[in-house]
Amino acid sequence: MSFRLYGDSRSGNCLKVRWTADRLDLDYDWIEVTVKDGQARTPEFLAVNPAGQVPVVVFDDGFVLPQSAAIMLHLCETHGGGGLIPADARDRARMYQWLMWEQYSHEPYIAVARYEMSFLGRPRETLEPRLFERGHAALALMEQTLQQAPWFAGPGLSLADIALVAYTRVAGEGGFDLAPYAAVRAWIGRVERELPIH
Ligand SMILES: N[C@@H](CCC(=O)N[C@@H](CS)C(=O)NCC(=O)O)C(=O)O
Numbered sequence: 001m002s003f004r005l006y007g008d009s010r011s012g013n014c015l016k017v018r019w020t021a022d023r024l025d026l027d028y029d030w031i032e033v034t035v036k037d038g039q040a041r042t043p044e045f046l047a048v049n050p051a052g053q054v055p056v057v058v059f060d061d062g063f064v065l066p067q068s069a070a071i072m073l074h075l076c077e078t079h080g081g082g083g084l085i086p087a088d089a090r091d092r093a094r095m096y097q098w099l100m101w102e103q104y105s106h107e108p109y110i111a112v113a114r115y116e117m118s119f120l121g122r123p124r125e126t127l128e129p130r131l132f133e134r135g136h137a138a139l140a141l142m143e144q145t146l147q148q149a150p151w152f153a154g155p156g157l158s159l160a161d162i163a164l165v166a167y168t169r170v171a172g173e174g175g176f177d178l179a180p181y182a183a184v185r186a187w188i189g190r191v192e193r194e195l196p197i198h
Pocket of ligand 1 (some may be wrong): 008
């Protein structure tokens with residue numbers, strides 16, 4: 001079944017879904033919604049997603065699904081998985097662990113700092129220092145994890161890697177220097193080689 005994917009093409013949360021759909025070779029229409037211009041809060045868009053956020057998908061039969069992780073999982077579960085959901089139950093649990101961690105302990109710091117600096121043009125020194133403390137803590141945990149294994153969950157690329165790479169690869173735009181995180185940088189390269197990132 002085809003669908004419309006509403007997204008902002010500079011948003012990591014939206015790109016996670018786009019990369020997953022492309023990896024699964026799905027048929028869909030991308031509808032650009034520019035968050036910075038308030039397009040996610042217009043009456044027309046709120047009629048699609050009352051939460052006023054992208055990404056959101058609308059399937060041809062009217063089923064509407066917001067939240068990047070829920071969308072990625074649903075697309076995989078309904079289209080053969082694309083190898084992105086580990087077969088082993090513990091590997092799968094590990095994938096869920098990182099998907100949830102990304103949304104609470106990574107994205108709120110790294111993506112928010114990037115939005116403030118790169119989209120709104122705010123100087124780094126005007127931002128809350130906690131964004132950088134917590135963002136670097138997230139990167140340090142990723143570095144430690146990737147020193148032990150090439151992927152976050154199971155033997156290959158999974159949705160955990162797709163979710164985590166979206167904002168990590170552009171962390172520099174939020175004032176995060178990735179130079180001290182060698183394993184993270186190597187992993188970004190691995191993930192980028194697997195995905196239709198352009
Ligand atoms: N947890 C949600 C976060 C969605 C989200 O924060 N979307 C932002 C763009 S990255 C948005 O649409 N913001 C619009 C607004 O708040 O006005 C997800 O993963 O989909």
